[in-house]
Amino acid sequence: MLHTIFFLSSLLIISSHASVQDFCVGDLKAPEGPAGYSCKKPSLVTVDDFVFTGLRAAGNTSNIIKAAVSPAFAAQFPGVNGLGISVARLDLAPNGVIPMHTHPGASELLVVTQGSILAGFVSSANDVYLKKLKRGDVMLFPQGLLHFQINSAGVNSIAFVSFGSPSPGLQILDFALFANDLPSKLVEKTTFLDDATVKALKAVLGGTG
Amino acid sequence: MLHTIFFLSSLLIISSHASVQDFCVGDLKAPEGPAGYSCKKPSLVTVDDFVFTGLRAAGNTSNIIKAAVSPAFAAQFPGVNGLGISVARLDLAPNGVIPMHTHPGASELLVVTQGSILAGFVSSANDVYLKKLKRGDVMLFPQGLLHFQINSAGVNSIAFVSFGSPSPGLQILDFALFANDLPSKLVEKTTFLDDATVKALKAVLGGTG
Amino acid sequence: MLHTIFFLSSLLIISSHASVQDFCVGDLKAPEGPAGYSCKKPSLVTVDDFVFTGLRAAGNTSNIIKAAVSPAFAAQFPGVNGLGISVARLDLAPNGVIPMHTHPGASELLVVTQGSILAGFVSSANDVYLKKLKRGDVMLFPQGLLHFQINSAGVNSIAFVSFGSPSPGLQILDFALFANDLPSKLVEKTTFLDDATVKALKAVLGGTG
Amino acid sequence: MLHTIFFLSSLLIISSHASVQDFCVGDLKAPEGPAGYSCKKPSLVTVDDFVFTGLRAAGNTSNIIKAAVSPAFAAQFPGVNGLGISVARLDLAPNGVIPMHTHPGASELLVVTQGSILAGFVSSANDVYLKKLKRGDVMLFPQGLLHFQINSAGVNSIAFVSFGSPSPGLQILDFALFANDLPSKLVEKTTFLDDATVKALKAVLGGTG
Amino acid sequence: MLHTIFFLSSLLIISSHASVQDFCVGDLKAPEGPAGYSCKKPSLVTVDDFVFTGLRAAGNTSNIIKAAVSPAFAAQFPGVNGLGISVARLDLAPNGVIPMHTHPGASELLVVTQGSILAGFVSSANDVYLKKLKRGDVMLFPQGLLHFQINSAGVNSIAFVSFGSPSPGLQILDFALFANDLPSKLVEKTTFLDDATVKALKAVLGGTG
């Protein structure tokens, strides 16, 4: 047993410092840098930092889009910080839609786990890639491209979407154009939409200007 | 309408070449490099390159581990080539187990979609992170660390696992040690297992030497 | 002089192979991979592979947007292949506009070299960042976010925009929505635009469906 | 309008945290890491963090090299922190020269916006790539290689140079050899320059030893 | 000399901030992020931050494996922080062995500098790559794969191993399985080892459960 102790001690200097290199659970209150949040001290990390239970239940779909996005990104699930991956749950009630949007920082893989979803994206060459997906089907949405998901079943549909980034971002087109103080004139000039349309959507989505 | 044509043509040189930058669907028969497969010509790419239907059905769990892993990695689903992400389906029959293994090239996120799974990983500091996961729970396994999944329900359990790489690799511990021609003496000397154990497992798993 | 020869020959094996590592001028006809085009043979590379003269003259702004984008991306300027950087020239006639768009794969830095430009972008949090830029001013547009540029001078304005990628991509919002065969019903459902608006813009921009 | 509120609230958890992922404006007084400066709080970020006006005017060329380099790197323009890109302005009076130098951390793209510049770089294979550039011409200098720029017009020349890094670094050959306390004997032994030359240049450039 | 001062001052703003971009010596007491430790202030950095003398002497091989691993990773040698590289010294007494292990975060290059070493690794495809190495031989172990080294000389052998990461991590198989509180039943179920074997190794290596 004495040998074992020698063995252990000779390797201890490596092991005792190695843990933090395996992962970097985000400390949401410490400084954040371009690569992500600062790391929680390894000695304080428990298995619960690597488990996220917030996707068990369906999101609330009693809204205008009849849909909900429940993210498990680094800000909600600090265990993924620095590890290049994250996930979210999509719930789509009948006629539900995840409106046209982009993720500026990551590609997305969608897996349908209940119901059926019509999904599509548009490439830089303006080609349309459109498919009705069944349960178990997987669809890829390349980084930064406009895409959407629509419930194509008469019942609730569910999907889990994973991203190649712990913080993929989300820019919803209508929000970007109509839910802030970007002046209507600028929206019109840069999108060719007419004034009535822009003002109507600003009214619905809470935009000003 | 003439103006439109000018508009279109002035931007055409960008758009016509941009497509391939959005994605690089793998051409499995062309040269492969460190970053992945060569790209299929964009003009030949269709939506079906971005949709994978091979995970609709359960994998065959009538085997010794009562479990199946069905991958949608770049080699099976060339649409993910170069995009830093992939997915697989796990099916675990009652008492099924995905044995101790690593993915040398990527972290993993597991989502339980049916049943219940006991999962765990071991860090470089030899700490154990172990949790029983319910439907909808997510668990993270950091890159390159030993981990496993065990069905903890009396019924079939299903999970979808996503990876931060289009080709995460998979090294199953028992296969690496006992299913090849690595001489028994070397296995014993480097694992401290005794000769009888090594030879018994080699016999079961098809190893020689 | 004999010593020199020894010196040269002892180091020759390094130098003779090192060149291709310095750069990888794109061979546009060879296989392309996720990291870019295959490399032209170093022995065939000349200084002209690293010089692009296509931005000397203004682009043609006699079009509906009164603006032109002239790219020097890897597809036009193969010298930047693999080196993480590219550039384009913007010409804006009076009242010219570069419509709302994104670059899915890179951040952008704009330098005004003539005239004055009103530029803006919208973040994932839907905040608007808007500024009138004078000659010599620099503005940053983070990766993947919607942005635009409008001539705010009574005369022609010019800017050079550089990107942190040899192939930053370009997705123009109106083209993505209205210049392809994405069915009008899907555009409407995912953008909340009304049918008349969608069909009018499809008519102008050449879309079908 | 009630529905809108539901819509907004269901997506709010994503959006409210997403901003910081779009960008990481450098907080120059907070801890710095290998990936760059810590991020300024998103709520404190304004458009002025993304606009740099320090390049409007020419740099002072009343010096021995008749030239000036005005950088907009992360240390001067914190908006580029973490976004893989930066820019600088070069002013070259008649006979002005940017002496032989390298950028250890990034490739460079130069655009001539006034006058004419003779520029060149040397590859690892010791090949010389040399070109006289006119207004509007672009030249690439691959990462880490020795290069220079010389005014080849009888008047002031201006160029904007962009880099594939927010902090490309700058090592000017003569400064590295002759403007510090590297002992003359070591300079001589490692460059084959004679003692008189080394001491003369050390005298001019302020070196000691 | 006046000109020199102009020259120096015109370039000073660049140089004075550039240093920290060249390197980021780890401050082990400051916040750590996914990309590594925070940087020590450049003004406090000395040459001793870039020199590590801890590998001069042999590690203590008076232990059960007759071997020692002495790391110069970021935690021991903060100068490598953020620079993608590190090194360690291996000492193997006669019959010494570095047991089966992985480095989750980096590939490894081994150079034998004394004696002779039998080394091997197993790929994801379960192929075995095995070689007896002489003094001066180099062997590569790809990232994340199981590998080992055994002294094949009758005398002490020494090797230096370098890694493509400042913190490559180290997961020793026997420690991961038998030197912690991972329940024996789970070890058995996920490795197919029998109860007696697992308990015997746990006893030797200090495991519980």
Add this chain to the structure above:
Amino acid sequence: MLHTIFFLSSLLIISSHASVQDFCVGDLKAPEGPAGYSCKKPSLVTVDDFVFTGLRAAGNTSNIIKAAVSPAFAAQFPGVNGLGISVARLDLAPNGVIPMHTHPGASELLVVTQGSILAGFVSSANDVYLKKLKRGDVMLFPQGLLHFQINSAGVNSIAFVSFGSPSPGLQILDFALFANDLPSKLVEKTTFLDDATVKALKAVLGGTG
């Protein structure tokens, strides 16, 4: 045993394709891309692709610098292709010197294995980091910075240097300035060396112009 076959077959699709993801041994005759050489077919790869014996013997130091650099970069040792790491052997006879040089693409770690070496580098801030290294000492040279090594022992010294890139490149200052056709006038204008010095070194090193 039947179960084993099921087990094997259920996992075979993963394993059979996984090998190439573990490594990408360079095929020096196939197309090369920005990320490195194309991969040799995994079925043709043997252990000898991962072992390099070319560093067993000392390089020839009978030359003007009394030193030799023997590289094991991707071009000599294709096994490192794509794996972010390489190595070289330095031999320095008494008074031998590795002249001032840079590696444009990688940081370097030097380990002295025989004799004693005086090594140094200069930062972007023109600070000098200089140290006499003994056997077993390690010194780091950050990416792209000028550095050198001088034998400081009366006997032959040996070092192994590893790099954080499979193809780090090598630009030797005197070769870049004096061993090619870069016109003397340009060398003089960009380095402030006088005409006699430049022509003398061009004569020794084989430069023209």
